[in-house]
Amino acid sequence: QKEVEQNSGPLSVPEGAIASLNCTYSDRGSQSFFWYRQYSGKSPELIMFIYSNGDKEDGRFTAQLNKASQYVSLLIRDSQPSDSATYLCAARDDKIIFGKGTRLHILP
Amino acid sequence: DAGVIQSPRHEVTEMGQEVTLRCKPISGHNSLFWYRQTMMRGLELLIYFNNNVPIDDSGMPEDRFSAKMPNASFSTLKIQPSEPRDSAVYFCASSSGTSGNNEQFFGPGTRLTVL
Secondary structure, three states: OOOEEOOOOOEEEEOOOOEEEEEEEOOOOOOEEEEEEEOOOOOOEEEEEEOOOEEEEEOOEEEEEEOOOOEEEEEEOOOOHHHOEEEEEEEEOOOEEEOOOEEEEEEO | OOOOEEEOOEEEEOOOOOEEEEEEOOOOOOEEEEEEEEOOOEEEEEEEEEOOEEEEOOOOOOOOEEEEEEEOOEEEEEEOOOOHHHOEEEEEEEEOOOOOOOOOEEOOOEEEEEO
């Protein structure tokens, strides 16, 4: 069974620090990887996607992919209280599989 | 520009009743996805359509669940009969294609409670 694993958290990070969110996936055929942010009671919204090994940066966000280790991460620099949310990692081959998410709490 | 529209936003029903959830995708998007989210199981893909045709319904939990997409601007997810374990938030999402990197835009969800 294809799975995407995430630590449920909560992960508490001081404001201004770097938040590091991690994810592993079981399907080696996965080609694309996504990070969604979901605020409580709201729907998921896409932050970043990545499909090549290495780093991809977008503003304060950096996605990292290591296909050999089947590992994806999301770094959030200069964390803000508004970054407090659940972050969903997803992997896609023929269809998209989501992890259960990591709750991130930025401490003011 | 309207996003994905879902109705109703909240539904409370009794066990055994039929429930119909509705979705209007973003205009011009040709792929539509139905998800279910619970604390225990997370976000699960139930079924997705491409150009109104069901492509993969392997996530549909059982025969009580059915989905239709009669045209490019409307889809329904029906549960008959409903059971308490169906209680969840049901999301509809749409995208402009099914290739790996097309962003899926999620609707606000329908919170279903089956008593």
